[in-house]
Amino acid sequence: MFFHGVSDPWFSTFETLAYYNRMNSDTRGAKADPWNRLYLVPGMGHCGGGSAALDRFDMLPPLVNWVEKNEAPQAVIATGNAFPGRSRPLCPYPEHAQYQGTGNSNEAASFTCEK
Numbered sequence: 001m002f003f004h005g006v007s008d009p010w011f012s013t014f015e016t017l018a019y020y021n022r023m024n025s026d027t028r029g030a031k032a033d034p035w036n037r038l039y040l041v042p043g044m045g046h047c048g049g050g051s052a053a054l055d056r057f058d059m060l061p062p063l064v065n066w067v068e069k070n071e072a073p074q075a076v077i078a079t080g081n082a083f084p085g086r087s088r089p090l091c092p093y094p095e096h097a098q099y100q101g102t103g104n105s106n107e108a109a110s111f112t113c114e115k
Contacts, residue, residue, distance in 0.1 A: 001037045001059050001066075001073060003090070005044030007052075013040060020093065037073055038093040043082065054080040054088050077108045089113060 103110030
């Protein structure tokens with residue numbers, strides 16, 4: 001599992017996406033999906049922060065469940081100082097968080113991960 005802040009001023013998200021895609025192609029047709037997840041974090045700078053970032057999330061419990069219980073991680077819930085009281089799901093690439101049109105738009109529960 002790894003993540004990249006979309007607003008990282010030092011390393012381009014496109015380079016991380018290229019790396020992820022090379023992983024898929026270098027595994028001789030086998031997708032990296034069964035053993036790898038990439039999460040893009042909107043608004044987040046390098047390793048955290050950003051004026052529009054929800055950059056607080058914990059990937060360790062989903063990783064432990066994946067290794068110990070064979071439960072592949074899905075969405076990871078993010079919060080942050082930029083928007084107090086707001087949460088969003090971080091979705092595994094190539095999915096993104098999509099508001100379902102009902103419910104509180106500040107709560108991750110009102111979103112699903114979609115391609």
